[in-house]
Amino acid sequence: MTGAAEQPAAVGGRAGTAAAAAVAVLLGALALDPVFAARTWLVPVVLAVALLWLCGVALRAGVDRLLPADGSPTRLTTAATAAVPLGQVLAVLCLLTTVFSPEDAFAGVLPTFTSLSRLAGVLGDGMAEIREQATPALPLTGLVALTTVFVALIALAVDLVAVAGRQPALGGLGLLVLYCVPVSTITGHVALIAFLAPAIGFGILLWADQRGRLAGQDRAGSGAPLGTGTLTAVRSGALALAVGVLLPVVVPTLAEGSLATGLGGGAGGGTGHTGTGLDPVAELRGELNLPQPMDLLEVASSVDDPGYLRSVALDVYDGSGWRMGNLDGERSIAGSSRLVPVPGREPTREVRATITSLGHDDRFLPTPSAPQSIDVKGGGDEDWRIDPATGTVFGRDTTTSGRTWSVVAAEPQPTVDELAAAPELPVDDRMRRYTQLPELNPAVTALLGQLITPGQTPYQRVLAVYDHLTDRANGFTYSLSTAPGTSGDALADFLRLKRGYCEQYAGAMAVLVRAAGVPARVVLGYTPGSANGGRNRTVTSDDAHAWVEVWFTGLGWVPFDPTPLGAGRAVTLPWAPRADSTVDPASVPVQPGTVPTAPSAGQAELDRDNQFTPLDLPQASAQGSGTGRLTGGGLGVLAAVLAALPWLARRRQRALRLADGRPGALWDELLATTTDLGIAVPPTATARGAARQLAQQVSGVAPAAVPALRELALAEERSVYGPAAPGRSPELRSALAEVRRGLLRTVSRRRRVAATLWPASTVAVAARWLAARRPRRPRSA
C-alpha cells in the first residue's frame, strides 16, 4: 500500500482475507460440534464471528478514509488502526448482552453495569457447567455464552493475525486451539467433522496467505516462481495426508481423551520406558492394545496351574495413580535361596519355573510369586537385584532380552479359614506403610462406608471391597477405554462410571482395601498365558495384567484379582471367589481400532443400571463412539485407496512400458525404477553414463545385472542416436527384469516398500503435469 492508486485493490484484498479468516474460524468452530449434544450453540457463535468480521471490515475501511493522499500513515490513522480490535470487542460485547442478558441492558443492546454483571454470572454458570457436564454436553445457556466468548476471542485473534498482521497462515493456530477442544474432552473417536472442518478452514487461510504473498510479489515487480517446489509440495502434502489418516488406523491408539488417564498412570517415577516390558509408570493399555499380540515369554512350570508372573509392585498411591516406591537395590539375587521372606505361618506350595524371554525386553524380571531363588542363565546374577519388601527383581544396566532364568518360588496357598482368622494389623506394625493413603475423594470414602461395617475382620473387609468390584450386579464393565470422568479424580470416576481395565480395577481395589485399614499394593505382571503343550505356556503382550496383593498378618501377601478376565486367562484364587461366578464373555479385552464392536447385551444392561451420571448420556456416547469408529474405518478405507493410487498408477505405467517393449520404453522403465528406489540418476547422465553408475551399484550384489544393464543402455543409445532404431526384443525385457532384481537387492527393505507404495517416479510425473498446467508469468513481468 504505497500509493493511493493501489489502495482500492489493497482494501479489496484485505476484505477478502478478513472474510477468509471469518469463514475459517467458523469452520474451525464446527470442531466443537461433537462436544455438544445439540446444535443450538451454533447460532450465537455464528452471529459473533460474522459481527466481528463486518465490524472489522467497516472499521478498517473507515481508517483508510482517514489516510492522506500519499497513503503514508499519520498519527491519527495509527491510533485508529489500533482501535479497530477494540471496536470489534465492543460490538461482540453488545451482541452477548443482547443474547444473554438483555433485561438490564440499555435498549436491550448497550451493556450497562447491571447487565454486565449478569453476563458475568452467566459465564460463571458456564464454568460450572463445564465442570459438571460430560461430553456431549447439553448446550445450556452458560456453556453457550462461554463458547461464544471463546470462539469470538479466537476469531478476533485470527482476524488480527491474518488481516492486520498479514499472516493468514499463522491464523491456523487459532483453528488448532478450537480443534484441541474436542480432542481433549471427547473419549473415543472424534467425529469426522471435528477434523475436517478446521482442516478446510486452514486450507482457506493458506489460500488467503498464498494470494497475499503473490499479490505482494506482483507489487515488488518480480515474477512469482509458481512452479518452484511443486514436486516437494505435492509429495510431502500427499504423504502427510496419507500418514496422518492411515497411522492412527494402524498404530495402537494411546490417547483416549485427557480426562481418562488410568489409575496406574501417575506421575513419572524416574524410570524410563523399558522396551517391550511393563513400564510401571506407563499404562498397561498400550500393551493390551497392540494390534498383533506379541509373544513375550515362554514359561516351563512345574505345576499345571501356575499363578501370575509378577514384574513390579506399585506400593505408593499419590491420589492420582499408583506408582513404584523406592526400590532397595542392595541385594543381588546371586546365591540366595530365600529371596523374599515368607511369614512362617503362610502355607505355600513350591513352584519351579524356567522362563525364556521371547520378545520380552524389560529391566524387571517376571517371576512367579514369591521368588525364593533365581538363576539367570549365562551368569550375570550380580546384575539382577531384588527388593525384598516388594519382591521386585530388576536389572542393573541389563534387561531380560534374550535371557532365560529359573525360579523357585513359594506360592502362597492360604485357606479361607486361615484368612478369616487373620488378625487385625497391629497399629505400630511396619506393614502400616502399605495402608498409607492421601486424602480421598469424599465419594470414595462414602462408598467404603457403605461396603464395610465396623467389627469385620480384615478378610471380610477385603472381600466386601472385592465383591463390590466383581459383582456383575454392580455394573462394572471391562473396557480398554475408561469412561470420561468429570470429577478430576480418576478413582472416583472409575467407581462411579464403572468402566475400565485391570489397572483401574486393581488400583481401585487396592485403594479401598487400604482405606479399610488392610495393607495392599498393586502388582503388575502377566497372567499365566496359554498352554502350548505340556506344562509349557506362552505369555503374550495380551497377558499383561495388574492385580492386587493384600497383606494378612501372619500369612503374608495374598493375591486378589478384581478384574473380570476371560476364562482362559483367569487364575483361580480359592480364597477370592468372584461374586459373579460365571465370567462375562463380553469382558474379554476389546481391541479398539479393529472391527467396530456393537455394545454387547451385558454392557447395554450395565449402561442402563448406570444412574450415577448427572447427565445421563452414556448410551449416546457409546453410539457416538461407534459411529466415530465407523467413520474412522471409512476414512481409513478412503485413505488406503488414496494412498494406493500412486502404486496403481505406477503398476499400470510399468505394464504399458513392458508391453511396448521398445528400448526407449524399457529404458524409461529402468529410470523410473531408479527414481522409485531413490537411486539418483541425474538427467545429465547419458545412457551409458547411467548404466555405468548403476553397474557400479549392482555389481557387488548382482553381477548378472551388469551385462543386462549394458544391453539395455546400448539398445537405448541406438534407438535414440543411431541411424536405424532397433526393434523390440524379448531379451531386452528379461534384461530389464534382471537389472530390476539387482537394483532391488541394493536397497534396504524400507526403500523397497516405499518404492512400491509411494513410487517417486509417478509422483514426479504428476507434479510435472501440474506444473505444466499452471499459468506461468513472464520472467520480466
Next chain:
Amino acid sequence: MGEGTAELQSGLVAAALDAGELNPAELNPAELDPGDLDVATEGARIAAAMSRVVEGKPDVVRLALIVLLAEGHLLIEDVPGVGKTTLAKALARSIDSTVRRIQFTPDLLPSDVTGVAVYDQESRAFEFKPGAVFANLVVADEINRASPKTQSALLECMEERQVTVDGVTYELARPFMVLATQNPLEMEGTYPLPEAQRDRFTARISMGYPDRDAELAMLDERATSDPLTQLAPVADAAMVRALVSAVGRLHVAEPLRRYIVALVEATRQSPDLRLGASPRAGLQLLRAARAAAALAGRDHVLPDDVQAMAVPVLAHRLLLTPDATLARRDAQRVVTDVLAAVPVPRGR
C-alpha cells in the same frame, strides 16, 4: 615426399627449402573410396604408431587424431619440455605427408608463413614462393612467441584454408592441420593469442607431466636413441582424406544436435563467463564428437562423445569474468559445470 619433413630450426622461412617440390595442385590427388575404410582400425594404427613416441599419453594421442579427422587444428599448451613438439612430430611422422615446422620467434614475418611473390629477373615476372603453410601438417612451435601480426597470418590460413598473395589465391593442401604449441601465458617473452584466434583451434590440450614410470622409461630409452627417427608412417594423405570423409558421414541424430546447441547456449548464459562459446564452437564440437565416435567404431554419435569432447573443444574459447577469475574458477571447470547442468535430450 617423405623427405618433406624437413624442419626449420631457425626462425626463418621454410619456403626456402623444398620449394620446388611444393606444387599445391599436387597436394590434392584422387580420393580413396572412404566407404571401404574402417576408421577405428586405421585410427588405431596411427595412434599405436604415435604412442611409440608419445608414451603413456593415450588420451592426448587420441585427441590429436580426433582433431586430424575432424579437419581441425590443435593447440597444445603446456610448460616447456613435456613433449608438445614431440607429439606434433609424432603425428606428422605417422602420416606419410608433407610436414613443415615453423619455429615462431618475435622476428618471424607473415610472409615467412604464407609465402611471398619474388621478382624473377630471367622471366621478368613475379614468382610465388610458397610459405611454410603449404603442407599437410604444419607444426607451429611456440606460436605465442611470434608477433600478433605473424600469428594472425597463420590463423587466417587456418580458417580459410587458402593463401592470397598479390591478388592470387593459392589453395592449401588437404588434409591441412596446424599443430600449434604454446607455453602458458605466464611465461616471459610471449604474445598471448587473442581470444578470437584461439577460437580457430578445434581443441586445446595440455600434455601434462608423464607419470613416474613413463618418465623413467623415457630416461632409459631416449638416452641413446630418438624413437622419432625410427617412426615409420602408417598412413598417407589420401588415407587421411578418406578417413575424414568417412567421419563426415557418421549419423548425427536430431536430439544430439539439440544437445550441442543446448550446451553451447548454456555457456553463453553462464554467470561465470564474459564470452561463451561461438556457433563455430558448436560446429567444431560436433565434428570432434563425430571423429571420436568414428574412432570408437560406431556409426552414430552419442552424447557421451559430445561430453568427452566438450572440455578440450570448448574450454579454450571461453572468457571468464573477472569475478570468476578471482574466485579461481577456470574454464574447464565451467564447462564441466555446464555438462552437469544440461540434461541429455532423449528425443521422446
